[in-house]
Amino acid sequence: MIADLSGRVALVTGAGRGIGRGISLALAEQGADVAAADLIAENAADVAAEVERLGRRAAPFQVDVTDRQSIDAAVSDALERLGRIDILVNNAGIIGAGGIWERGAPSDEDWQQTFEVNVRGMVMASESVQGHMIERGSGRIINIASIAGRQGSPEIPHYSTSKAAAISWTQSSALQLAAHRITVNAICPGLLWTPMWEAIARRRSTFGSSQSEVRGLPGRELFERIVHDTMPMRREQTPEDIGKLAAFLASDDAKNITGQAINVDGGIRMN
Ligand SMILES: NC(=O)c1ccc[n+]([C@@H]2O[C@H](COP(=O)([O-])OP(=O)(O)OC[C@H]3O[C@@H](n4cnc5c(N)ncnc54)[C@H](O)[C@@H]3O)[C@@H](O)[C@H]2O)c1
Structure with missing residues (x-):
């Protein structure tokens, strides 16, 4: 089997919905046990229950990746309950502070909170787990960046910049950890209809988009238009x-x- 993860344990941040839930279930389907960590405890518990229904062990954690103590506590709890962490997926991410879709331009809070979660949160979770991986001389760290990190954005520059930083951090971290046989890679998702994209759609419906004429279109229709117009x-x-x-x-x-x-x-970016 390609991607046999039998006997491995994964810690996934932002696991409670959207891409994090999809990653948790895909890892479990390949045999991994999953520590499902999310800011929203109830969603983490739901995903942990889904993992268990696939026949794997799971543990839900309420975690705020911007709070080092919260991450450290979840990591040591996960180690106690599941025995090891072979895989860390840094997936938790935000598009801005609350109400971003009501603003025409990003505010100081949008810049600050987006960097706290998308960059510092990723760095702190890696720092919290990597000591354990170094001791064992193996590990996998997967950072969820974005195609937004491949190309600047006039509408959400704070988000694009944070995702470019996530790609750069992935390279630095890979160089730091290579000698310990720990790999660090980033995935850059394209366009996915998750609660995050619902917020982007509301914003573009109000303020328009540089990519396509979408102002005034309802959310899902707007998303489909952008997929059609921008994705090969x-x-x-x-x-x-x-x-x-x-x-x-x-x-x-x-x-x-x-x-x-x-x-x-789907071929939007080829770099
Ligand atoms: N949806 C897309 O089209 C898309 C495209 C490219 C990249 N991404 C990236 O994929 C990742 C997941 O996105 P999504 O679309 O599933 O978003 P989402 O908003 O649906 O889910 C994000 C999850 O992260 C959790 N989270 C947010 N802040 C947190 C914190 N401080 N601590 C712990 N958990 C926290 C949320 O509770 C939520 O469960 C993000 O990093 C996002 O930037 C998404």
């Missing part, structure tokens, strides 16, 4: 698509891949 494959991505690549990168089959950022975006 003309097909939206799904959390399962991202989960399958995460499962491969987490497996022994990907042991010689590190420091890479891989687009799963």
Whole structure:
């Protein structure tokens, strides 16, 4: 089997819905046990229950990745309950502070909170887990960046910049950890209809978009128009698509891949 993760344990941040849920289930389908960590405890518990229904062990954690103590507590609890952490998926991310879709331009809070979650949260979770991986001389870290990190954005520059930083951090971290046989890679998802994109759609419906004439269109219709107008494959991505690549990168089959950022975006970006 490609991407056999039998006996492995994964910690996934932002696991409670959207892409994080898709990654958690894809890893479990390949045999991994999952520590499902999310700001929203109830969603983490629901995903942990889904993992268990697939026949794997699971543990839900309420975690705020911007709070080092919260992450450290979840990591030590996960180690106690599941015995080890072989795979860390840094997926938790935000598009801005609350109410971003009502603003024409990003505020100081949008910049600050987006960097706290998308960059510092990723760095702190990695720092919290990597000591354990170094001790064992193996590990897989997968950072969820975005195609937004491949190209600047006039509308959400704070988000694009945070995702470019996530790609750069992936390279630095891969170089720091290579000697310990820990790989670090990024996945750059394209366009997925998750609660995050629902917020982007509301914003573009109000303020328009540089990519396409979409002002005034209802959310889902606007999303489909952007997929049609900007994506060569003309097909939206799904959390399962991202989960399958995460499962491969987490497996022994990907042991010689590190420091890479891989687009799963129907051909929007080819760099
Ligand atoms: N949806 C897309 O089209 C798309 C495209 C490219 C990249 N991404 C990235 O994929 C990741 C997941 O996105 P999504 O679309 O599933 O978003 P989402 O908003 O549906 O889910 C994000 C999850 O992260 C959790 N979270 C937010 N802040 C947190 C914190 N401080 N601590 C712990 N958990 C926190 C949320 O509770 C939520 O469960 C993000 O990093 C996002 O930037 C999404």
